[in-house]
Amino acid sequence: MKIHLLKTTSLSIVTLMLLSGCAGNEALPNNATQTGAATGAVAGAVIGYNTGSHAGRNAVIGALLGTAVGAGIGNAVDTQNPEPENTGGWE
Numbered sequence: 865m866k867i868h869l870l871k872t873t874s875l876s877i878v879t880l881m882l883l884s885g886c887a888g889n890e891a892l893p894n895n896a897t898q899t900g901a902a903t904g905a906v907a908g909a910v911i912g913y914n915t916g917s918h919a920g921r922n923a924v925i926g927a928l929l930g931t932a933v934g935a936g937i938g939n940a941v942d943t944q945n946p947e948p949e950n951t952g953g954w955e
Contacts, residue, residue, distance in 0.1 A: 869914075876910040896945075897938035904934020 880903070908930020912922035 872910075872914060876907075879906060879910070896941040897935050900934035900936075900938025900941070901931050902934070904930035904932070904937075906930070908933075 905927045908926035908928070909923045910926070911930075912924070912926020913919050915926075916922045
């Protein structure tokens with residue numbers, strides 16, 4: 865049981881690290897909503913899968929809740945960041 869939990873936790877951490885690498889300086893402005901939704905879905909699914917006795921159902925519910933929370937946080941970040949100014953030259 866401990867080995868299964870260790871494998872699941874390790875895989876979850878690696879997955880979140882890979883996805884969080886995409887959340888850095890976005891090439892497109894105002895794209896934190898999509899990043900937050902994707903990261904929240906994965907995190908919610910992993911947490912839901914590891915809780916309770918109905919793993920599949922809990923994973924789906926966790927993914928849906930994680931998507932909603934992640935998109936909400938990402939949208940708040942998008943509205944706080946100012947739009948980039950197009951200067952027409954090299955930056």
